[in-house]
Amino acid sequence: MLRLALNMLFGDTAKLAMLLCGLAFSALLMAQQTSVFFGIMSWTYTPVVNIRAHVWVSDPMVEQANDAKPMRDTELGRVRSVDGVAWAAPLHTSFLQARMVDGNFKLITMVGIDADTFAGAPAQLSQGQIDDLRLPNTVIVDEWGAQLMGRQVKGPDGKITTVPLKPGDVFEINDIEARIVGICKVRRAFTGGPFVYTTYDRAKSYTLGARRTLSFMLVEPVAGVTSTQLCERIENETGLKAWTTDTVIWDWTDRSLARATFWWFWKNTGIPFSFGTAVALGLFVGIAISGQTFYSFVLENLKYFAAIKAMGASMRVLSAMLFVQATTAGLIGFGLGAGMAQAIGRVMIEKGMPPFVMFPQILIATLVLTMGISFVSAIIGIVKVSRVDAATVFRG
Template sequence: MYRLALNMLFGDRAKLAMLLCGLAFSALLMAQQSSVFFGIMSWTYTPMVNIRAQIWVSDSMVEQVNDAKPLRDTDLGRVRSVDGVAWAAPLHTSFVQARMQDGNFKLITLVGIDADTFAGAPAVLTQGRIEDLRLPDTVIVDEWGAALMGRMGVGPDGQPRNQPLTVGDTFEINDIQARIVGICKVRRAFTGGPFVYTTYDRAKGYTLGARRTLSFMLVEPQKGVTPIELCDRIERATGLKAWTSDTVIWSWGERSLARNTFWWFWTNTGIPFSFGTAVLLGLFVGIAISGQTFYSFVLENLKYFAALKAMGAGMGIIARMLFIQAFSAGLIGFGLGVGMAQAIGRVMIEKGMPPFVMYPQILWATFVLVLGISFVSAVIGIIKVSRVDAAAVFRG
């Protein structure tokens, strides 16, 4: 009987196409918007990805990675003295204006790392060497920033150069020259500014007038000491806040700075509301289109359902038939919608904007919601069929 139910559904291709369009569009909207949302939100903790260390230590009032509260340089010594610390390195992060050759200004994320250990240095350099950061007035710029700032550059002929910055090019930070000695590959950040790496001491120079320049301390635990354990020790010994560097935002670990950053943006910005509205819209559009299409499918087949009732099909059989039809359409619609979302996501990732992260949880949530739409559609149909009198078949 259930195979016939599917044949009934697939036999009406126009209606099926309409039904699948509604479900696929709904799945697409929900999956794509959620993926872009989580992509954008993943950019909020980009420094945690680009600056690698097992433990981050900050002022106790820090809530998220983009809002560093400067520490005293002496705090570094206090942290280094905690039992279990293998090493601790200073880190400076700030947003400063860089002046391009054409006179334009660009907000950059300045990252000052320890010149001795290079702790927190970018993992991949596409041009140059990290050691060259020890030369005077030198910086390393990320690839995307080099392209962006390159568009603001001026060639030797005085015309816009429209070429990415490269090793040897210069710009200014607070009237101090910054000479590029390397191009690195890092993830883009929520704030949109390019990442410019330099040494911790030089970063102090670039941020003239700042009394305190120590934003975070990057810490490595000794062998046999877990990051969580060391975080506890650091907090007890120094009164500072110690964070782990894991970026699994779904975990409940309160020590993850990435997770705290994610949820800080979740609660303190309108981004979730904006994307949530789009996801809800997808859900409602899905319910409206699919519900309406499935309902009209049921209406068109009403006399046949009445005939089935007359022939002895109970409501249990008919309800199961309608559920199978609705869920099958839902499954196909989900596949089409998520497939399209993936394709769009691929293009987005290739273009680098906007970010796109499709977590398995997004797929599951979309799957459940699409099946929910199918369920609602089926229930609407079942209610309609249940009210049909089997005797209606004798009325012509």
Template sequence: MYRLALNMLFGDRAKLAMLLCGLAFSALLMAQQTSVFFGIMSWTYTPVHNIRAPIWVSDPMVEQANDAKPMRDTDLYRVRSVDGVAWAAPLHTSFLQARMQDGNFKLITMVGIDADTFAGAPAVLSQGRIEDLRLPNTVIVDEWGAQLMGRVTKGPDGKDVVIPLKVGDTFEVNDLEARIVGICKVRRAFTGGPFVYTTYDRTKQYTLGARRTLSFMLVEPQAGVDPVKLCARIEADTGLKAWTSDTVIWSWSDTSLARNTFWWFWKNTGIPFSFGTAVALGLFVGIAVSGQTFYSFVLENLKYFAAIKAMGAGMGVIARMLLVQAFTAGLLGFGLGVGMAQAIGRAMIEKGMPPFVMFPQIFWATLALVLGISLVSAIIGIIKVSRVDAATVFRG
């Protein structure tokens, strides 16, 4: 009977197309919006992702990775003295204005790393060498920044063409020259400004001699020391806040800086509400369109279901037929919708905006929701058919 149920479904192509459109649109909206949401939210903990270190130490009042409350430089020595710490390096982060050669200003995220160890330096450079950062007034800019801060000129066809920054180009930060010695590949930040790396000591110049420039400390545990336990020890010994650098936001770890950053933005911004509304809209549209279309499909076939009942099919068989039809439509709609979401996502990734991260959880959750929509539709149909009297087949 199930093959016949499927043939009944596929036999009415117009109705099937309508049903699939509703389900696919719903799946697309839910998967795409959720993926963009998590893409944007993944940018919130970009510093933890880009600046690799097992443990981050901050002022105790810091709540997330973009929230730097400068500490005294002497705190670095206190952390280094904690039992189990292999090394600790200073890290500066701040938002500054860069003045380009054409006079334009661009917001940048300046990152000052330890010149001796280069702890926290970008892992991949597409141009230049990290060691050149030890030369006076030098910086490394990320690829996005090189593009964003590039020089705009007219092409042969009269259209604007951006010539990205390259090694050797210069700009100014607080009237001090910054000469590019490298271009790096890092993930973009939620704040939008490109990352500009320099040495920790030089950030004092660029920040006009700010009294405190120690935003974070990057710590490596000694071999065999558990990072979580070391965090607790650092906090107990220094009164500072210590974080682990794992970026699994689904974890239950209270010490994860990435996870705490993610949830800080979740609680303190309207982003989840905004995207949640779109996802809920997708769900409701899916239920409404698919439910209505499937109900209409059932209504059109009601007299045939009544005939099948009269011929001796129990409600169990008919319910399973309707479930097979609804779930088949659901799976097809899900495939189409998520396929479209992936295609849009790929196009987004190529353009760099907006970010698109489809976790396996999003895939499975969307599948579950679409099948849930199908189940609701099937239940509506089953209730309708169960109320049909088999004797109605004799009433013309």
């Protein structure tokens, strides 16, 4: 009977198409919006990903990676003296305005790294070399920044194109020259400003001699000491806050700066609510369209279900038929929706906007919710069929 149930479903092409549209749209909205949400949220802890170190140390009042509360440089010595520290390097981060050659200003994220060790330097340079950062007034700009801060040129056809920045180009930060010696590949940040790397000491000069410029300290544990153990020691001995740099945001057992940053944005911004609304909308639209369409499918077939019931089919058989029909539609709808979400995601990833992170968990959750919609639809149908009187088949 289940095979016939599927044939009944696939035999009504128009109804099936409507049903699949509802389910696919719902799955698409849920998967795509959730993936964009997690993409945007993953940008919140970009500094932890781009500036690589096993342990970050901050002022004890710091709550997340974008929230630097500058410390005195002397704190570095205290941290270095903690047992289990292999090395500790200073890190400066701040938001500054860069003045371009054409007089335009752009917001940047200045990152000052230790000139001796280059701890926290970008992992990959597409142009130039990291050692050139030791030359006077030099910076490394990320690829997106090179494009964003590039020069606009009017072509012979009147069309305006952007010429990206390249090594040798210059701009100013607080009236101090910044000469580009490299272009790096790093992940973009939630705050929007491109990353501009320089040395820690030069970063101080770009910030016009602020009294405290030590935003974080990057620390490496000695062999045999875990990041978590080292964090505990640093906190106990210095009173500072120490963080691990794992990016598994749902692991509540560690002291991950990425996780703290993710959840800080979760609690303190309207992002989860707005995306949650879109996901909930997808769910409700899915339930409404699919439930209504499936109900109308059941209504149209009600006299046939009544006839099958009169012929001696038990409610178990009829329920199984409806479940098979609804879940098959659900699975196909999920496949279509998730496939479309993946396709849209690929385009997004290629363009880099908006960020798109589709965890397997998102697909599983979307599948569960889509199947939930199907189950609800099936239950509505089963209730209707269970109430139909087999004797109605004799009433014309």
